[in-house]
Amino acid sequence: MTAPSVLQATLWMVGALFSFMAMAISGRELSAEFTTYQILFFRSVIGVLLISFLVSRSGWAQIKTHRFKGHLIRNVAHFGGQYGWFFGLAFIPLAEVIAIEFTTPVWTALLAAIFLGERLTLPRLTALVLGITGLLVILRPGMGAVHPAAFAVLAGAIGYSLTYIQTKSLSATETPLCILFYMTLMQLPMGMIPSLMDWKTPSLGSVPWIILVGVTAMSAHYCMTRAFKLADATVVVPMDFMRLPLIALVGYLFYSEVIDWPVAVGAAMMLAGNFVNILAEHRKRLPLHSD
Numbered sequence: 001m002t003a004p005s006v007l008q009a010t011l012w013m014v015g016a017l018f019s020f021m022a023m024a025i026s027g028r029e030l031s032a033e034f035t036t037y038q039i040l041f042f043r044s045v046i047g048v049l050l051i052s053f054l055v056s057r058s059g060w061a062q063i064k065t066h067r068f069k070g071h072l073i074r075n076v077a078h079f080g081g082q083y084g085w086f087f088g089l090a091f092i093p094l095a096e097v098i099a100i101e102f103t104t105p106v107w108t109a110l111l112a113a114i115f116l117g118e119r120l121t122l123p124r125l126t127a128l129v130l131g132i133t134g135l136l137v138i139l140r141p142g143m144g145a146v147h148p149a150a151f152a153v154l155a156g157a158i159g160y161s162l163t164y165i166q167t168k169s170l171s172a173t174e175t176p177l178c179i180l181f182y183m184t185l186m187q188l189p190m191g192m193i194p195s196l197m198d199w200k201t202p203s204l205g206s207v208p209w210i211i212l213v214g215v216t217a218m219s220a221h222y223c224m225t226r227a228f229k230l231a232d233a234t235v236v237v238p239m240d241f242m243r244l245p246l247i248a249l250v251g252y253l254f255y256s257e258v259i260d261w262p263v264a265v266g267a268a269m270m271l272a273g274n275f276v277n278i279l280a281e282h283r284k285r286l287p288l289h290s291d
Helices: 003-031 035-056 066-091 094-101 104-115 124-140 148-170 174-196 203-229 233-240 241-256 261-287
Strands: none
Touching: 003 035, 003 066, 003 094, 003 203, 003 233, 003 241, 035 174, 035 203, 066 094, 066 148, 066 174, 094 124, 094 148, 094 241, 094 261, 104 124, 104 148, 104 261, 124 148, 124 261, 174 203, 203 241
């Protein structure tokens, strides 16, 4: 990992951060007019067009797969994660949505231990404990009614964790574009069928938001993937943590949202746990040197 590659990774992460923020804003704006299912349908339509264009340039042979079931499991989980995320955007502060989403590594470690037999090391257990404790601080059970949207985002985070587990399995035989192609293609009817039950024709003013939510949904993950190829997780992930203060700033400037201290404290605990785990994983990969 060289200085130029770190700089390039940083630039890609800047693109990812702006994509995530733009997707959150467009999702919030669209939620005033459309159901969550319809937003996800629009996202998939734009995604199918973009990914099909990229696949056509790199070769259609890569979408041939013998793992249809694996793709289906991944996309049901990912659709659930996306539904919880976009549903939460409509009802609770943006910073709270992102803070709860940051529990995803906690559930990923837990599911990896259950389904893949991965060992729960001390750093992973530390991240698990801090993540769950931070979540309880944010939700504050017993101190008033918790908005149902917060539970939807939490369920979405668990869905994302299952998505990561399945992606790890699929990536052994499938290209990234193949995974993205089946993601957009399979999730298209998942959003379309329930959308038709309460269809609303997009107004002219909503079209730019529809295009933005579809494009940024793809660009965010593409930029992050490029960043991970150029630099270690210990460099990239702390930059991803910037999503929380940045989205809090967006919420304050665009929607007059103010972060209360439980969200800030809970999010800090989650980020600390994730960072401890990432640092430990990085140290395990370092070569041993002898004097």
